[in-house]
Structure formats: C-alpha cells, structure tokens
Amino acid sequence: MHAIRVSGLTKTFGSRRALNDVSITVAPGEMVALIGASGSGKSTLLRHLSGFVGCDRGEVLIHGECVQSHGRIDRKVRTVRSNVGFIFQQFNLVGRLTLLTNVLTGQLHRIPNHRSLLKLFTRREREIGLQALAEVDMDSYAFQRASTLSGGQQQRAAIARALVQGAKVILADEPIASLDPESSRKVMEILARVNREHGCAVLVSLHQVDVALRYCPRVIAMRNGSVVYDGPAAQLSPEFLKELYCCDPEAACASPLPVSDPQPLALPLAA
Numbered sequence: 001m002h003a004i005r006v007s008g009l010t011k012t013f014g015s016r017r018a019l020n021d022v023s024i025t026v027a028p029g030e031m032v033a034l035i036g037a038s039g040s041g042k043s044t045l046l047r048h049l050s051g052f053v054g055c056d057r058g059e060v061l062i063h064g065e066c067v068q069s070h071g072r073i074d075r076k077v078r079t080v081r082s083n084v085g086f087i088f089q090q091f092n093l094v095g096r097l098t099l100l101t102n103v104l105t106g107q108l109h110r111i112p113n114h115r116s117l118l119k120l121f122t123r124r125e126r127e128i129g130l131q132a133l134a135e136v137d138m139d140s141y142a143f144q145r146a147s148t149l150s151g152g153q154q155q156r157a158a159i160a161r162a163l164v165q166g167a168k169v170i171l172a173d174e175p176i177a178s179l180d181p182e183s184s185r186k187v188m189e190i191l192a193r194v195n196r197e198h199g200c201a202v203l204v205s206l207h208q209v210d211v212a213l214r215y216c217p218r219v220i221a222m223r224n225g226s227v228v229y230d231g232p233a234a235q236l237s238p239e240f241l242k243e244l245y246c247c248d249p250e251a252a253c254a255s256p257l258p259v260s261d262p263q264p265l266a267l268p269l270a271a
Helices: 042-049 076-082 099-108 111-119 121-135 152-165 181-199 209-217 238-244
Strands: 004-013 016-027 032-034 057-062 065-069 086-088 169-173 202-203 218-223 225-234
Touching: 004 042, 016 057, 016 225, 032 042, 032 086, 032 209, 042 057, 042 065, 042 169, 042 202, 057 076, 065 076, 086 152, 099 121, 099 152, 121 152, 121 181, 169 181, 181 202, 181 209, 202 225, 218 238, 225 238
Parallel strands: 032 202, 032 218, 086 169, 169 202
Antiparallel strands: 004 016, 004 057, 057 065, 218 225
C-alpha cells in the first residue's frame, strides 16, 4: 500500500490551472523532494494532499484512506489527517504558549474534548512531548514561550509536534525557506532522521535544489502545475534544472550543482 497516492488531480483558480492531471505515488519510508519554480504548483499540491483544499477532479489517498475524490473532500478527512503531519514555512506555533504545550497539541485528536479545550495533559502525554523535543534537540527549551525562540528552533519544534501526533506521512512546505544555512541544515537532518528512524514517508517542497539533491534520493519536479520529472535525484542534469527554473533567476540551481551523472539526460515528462 502506498503512503501517498494521487491520481489525476486537477485544480483551477479562475482562469489559471494550478494543478494539471497530477498523478504520483510515495511509498512508506520514502523521502521525496518536490521542486520547481515559484508558482509551479508545489504548495497547492501539498495542501490538496492534506485535504486543506478541494480539487476539481482526481483522487488523493493516504495509506489507502480517501482524503478527497471527484471534487469532494471525504467526510472522514479529519481521521485521515490525524496521520499526516504538516510542517509549514511559518512554523504555526502559538507564541504565548510554552514550546511543550505547542508540541502537545499534536495529541489533541486523541484526547477528550474537555481536556483539549483546557489544554490538560497527563503525565504520560507530557513525557511523550518531552521525548519528541529531545529527538529534535529542543528539550532544554520545553518551558520557554515559543515566541522567544529562533525560527530554526520553532521549526524543529514543529517537527516534534508531528512526532507527538504519530504521523505516518509528513508533508513539509518550504520548511527552510526563511532559515539561515545552519538552521536549514539542522532541520533537514532532523527530517531525514525522522524518515529513517520512524519510517515516515516525507514529501518536502524545496526551493534549494542543492538541498534536495543532498537529502532526498527521489525528486518530483513540477512546472506550470504538471509533473515534468519523477525519478532519482542523481539523474537530474544541470541542463534540465536550468530549464526548469528558467523563469526563476533566484533559484538555487543558478550555481553549480553536485550531480552524480554529468551527462545531459532526456528526462521523461509526465503524461
């Protein structure tokens, strides 16, 4: 069973087609980079995978459970979404709450409503939260207000929240876009470790192609709402990447890239 299965996903905003018959699969335990110029459809695709946005047509399944199909979000989407951790670019932490409380919100789908409203957590639940913070090297900050922490620290806490949630699939939308290089490295190493040690499928949208090549064995490239490459990161050629980002001069591929095969490749386009 695939961790993620997308079939014929199409979405139009006004006169613009944001997703054009997108079909992809991601296996359990895979770490896959989603690359492409700004406006290529990466973020839109991730939001459809989590059921935040409804499609015009197509189907999205997470571990065999329907998120949406034929233009309708499934009525059981909240149950399916409980297995999906979403890492946002802007962290989505509540600044006035402690880091531990923010992380513990990943368990809200499992605890009674009266406790979730009052943010009352058991000792065992707190232990799970502290353990998750320790996995991302943030346990020493557990009782600090989230607003006092750096962006990189907050993003690591967002990953810990996904661990507490027990996510089987992690979707990360430009998680290092606003971080400095060292914080970016730490966040990507933690995502890779979570993928490796917890067996989570990770689909991460990245604007930095060199980072995608370093951490993700497989790459899905998008252009104008369509998948134009889906395969090994090692087979991406500088020529293809230059063409992919031809309208985006700030893309990371403007500098030389470490690719294992220096020969230009005829890369397959998605149907």
